Amino acid sequence: MKKGYNELKMTVDAKSVNESFCRAAVGAFIAQLDPTVEELSDIKTAVSEAVTNCIVHAYAEQDGKIYIQVRITDGVYTEIKIRDTGCGISDIAKARQPLFTTLGGDRSGLGFTVMESFCDVLRVRSKPGQGTTVVIEKRIFGKR
Amino acid sequence: MGVRMIPQGTNLYAFLEGEIDHHSAVFLRTSIDEALVQSCPRELVLDFSGVTFMDSSGIGLIMGRYRAASAQDCRVRVMNVKERDLRLMKMSGLEKIVEFGVCV
Numbered sequence: 644m645k646k647g648y649n650e651l652k653m654t655v656d657a658k659s660v661n662e663s664f665c666r667a668a669v670g671a672f673i674a675q676l677d678p679t680v681e682e683l684s685d686i687k688t689a690v691s692e693a694v695t696n697c698i699v700h701a702y703a704e705q706d707g708k709i710y711i712q713v714r715i716t717d718g719v720y721t722e723i724k725i726r727d728t729g730c731g732i733s734d735i736a737k738a739r740q741p742l743f744t745t746l747g748g749d750r751s752g753l754g755f756t757v758m759e760s761f762c763d764v765l766r767v768r769s770k771p772g773q774g775t776t777v778v779i780e781k782r783i784f785g786k787r
Numbered sequence: 788m789g790v791r792m793i794p795q796g797t798n799l800y801a802f803l804e805g806e807i808d809h810h811s812a813v814f815l816r817t818s819i820d821e822a823l824v825q826s827c828p829r830e831l832v833l834d835f836s837g838v839t840f841m842d843s844s845g846i847g848l849i850m851g852r853y854r855a856a857s858a859q860d861c862r863v864r865v866m867n868v869k870e871r872d873l874r875l876m877k878m879s880g881l882e883k884i885v886e887f888g889v890c891v
């Protein structure tokens with residue numbers, strides 16, 4: 644067994660009622676690293692943004708699955724992968740621009756901006772018609 | 788998640804409670820907009836002191852209420868936002884359109 648390594652995998656339906664469950668579950672898993680309140684809340688916010696994107700954009704409020712994988716390495720690094728098999732993003736650079744949104748209404752267009760500023764690294768891979776994978780990395784310094 | 792709507796004089800207070808995300812924002816939006824139309828206030832005050840979590844949906848909620856309020860000549864004030872959520876709100880340039888306050 645690798646020391647300092649731990650992994651969580653879960654699949655949830657792309658329903659808005661699951662947004663709070665997803666961020667709470669990832670937060671509960673990360674809690675073993677003894678994160679500060681701020682670090683925990685940064686991660687929960689980033690997860691909430693990514694999961695909301697799957698529901699609102701990838702599946703456009705239709706049925707679908709969200710695949711979440713969390714990896715802890717060396718006892719301090721977290722890597723959170725959030726994947727969907729929805730519509731995909733044709734122009735990732737544009738989608739990542741602050742305030743850009745394809746939806747209007749009450750969407751702020753800040754999802755990716757928030758993920759970027761609350762985490763160390765944000766990677767987005769996507770193919771139109773096939774889906775999107777968002778990878779968030781954050782080192783947890785914790786209360787030590 | 789919930790919101791208590793309290794009209795007082797020419798103000799309409801919205802005391803938000805719990806977590807604001809895309810899911811809960813739907814209910815909040817409806818509750819606030821209904822009260823806004825009913826009481827036609829001069830100022831809509833969104834009080835965040837009971838908010839325990841918010842993502843960018845909270846910003847969308849404020850932006851949308853700003854649009855709804857402006858349409859009926861009403862200002863928007865945002866009160867008692869936690870330090871961290873304020874950082875999030877400032878990413879959006881919200882402070883240019885709504886007034887921020889600490890305590891009523």
